[in-house]
Amino acid sequence: MGVEIKKVIFICNYAANYGGNFLASLAKLSQNLSIDGIQSIYLFPNIASNKKWEIDLSEYKVIYTEFDESNIEISLKNIIDEHTILHLHFMESLQQLSRLAEFANQYGAKIFFHEHMRRPGFSNYRIKRLVSQIVYNLGGVKRFYHSRLRGIKSIAVSPDVRKDLTKVVPKEQVVLVENAIFTDRLDNFTENSIDSKRHALIMGTDYRRKGVDLAIKAIASSKYVSKIQLDILTHFIDRTEKLIIEDFGEIPNFVNILPVTQNVQDFYHKSFVFLSPSRSEAFGYAVIESAYCGTSVIASDIPGQNVLKVVPYIQWITKEDVDSLASQIDLVYEKEQSQVMLESIENRQFIKEHFAIDNWVTKIKELYTKIK
Secondary structure, eight states: OOOOOOEEEEEEOOOOSSOHHHHHHHHHHHHHHHHTTOEEEEEEEGGGTTOOOSSOOTTSEEEEEOOSHHHHHHHHTTTOOTTEEEEEESOOOHHHHHHHHHHHHHHTOEEEEEEOSOSSOSOOOHHHHHHHHHHHHGGGHHHHHHHHTTTOEEEESSHHHHHHHTTTSOGGGEEEOOOOBOHHHHHOOOOOOOOSSEEEEEEOSSHHHHTHHHHHHHHHHSTTGGGEEEEEEESOHHHHHHHHHHHHSSOOTTEEEEEOOTTHHHHHHHEEEEEEOOSOOSSOHHHHHHHHTTOEEEEEOOTTGGGGGGSSSOEEEOTTOHHHHHHHHHHHHHSOHHHHHHHHHHHHHHHHHHSBHHHHHHHHHHHHHHOO
């Protein structure tokens, strides 16, 4: 029989400019927990205190603190007990996770560690990854963390994240719960004005990992380059400009670098194609969101992202294959609007059925009730 849970504390190392699917999912979960009489509390880093998120958390207790182990423990010590679940998100340090596990054990609280990213990291340099894995396995480090983290239930957002997690925590403690999207937000968009060019879209905050350089090369190779504008959404405009100039000597005239906004759905709806030629992904929120919005999608067939092959109409390319990406862009550009609409309807229906937040909430609550 599971432990009676009266309180869930979401410990989130999160300070993005928008709440997005992440906070929308947690807010929906909290609403559902409230019906069962379970309290939700949120713990964020201090730098998140000035964020004007579109997700309303005002009905819950929200705590801001410095996000080191000592301050997190100070924030928790008067609100944690044996009827508490700590649900951890974006905890990048194994040391931090290990210490919080030890702290929670003192109070009889239970921990869920929700891994949203790939491990051992986003590096695509094989030698570096190999060395880091060798170091991790030597000297009892792996055995040490397996021992310290044995009581933690870990949640992976994709099969490949689950595979990574089993290198950090015992295999039997890892479960798969794929991410969900907040479709209500995507349905609320502003109609776009007529534009002389058709828009391609890419997320560019993590320039290399997202393959922004590959997208620029592909658009430059497209036979429709003079008719396409590539919109790059990024949190770091200056850095993105610098990287593009380093790669290409200048910012091509078809490139438009824009800040990330809460109304990302407006960009999806005005784009004829969304590009995700990523070099590494844990899941692929933007791929699902854009497909839901009726945008054609071209994505790299890589671990983490390729879990989305279940979506009926996404075009897949080999990793770092610029020629294939350019060819697919041309094919999408030439596609009849009637075909685009048919694909859009089928994608939208499939995503609603398989990636809705309500389904995600049900799965998480089931895990909560089974914890011992």
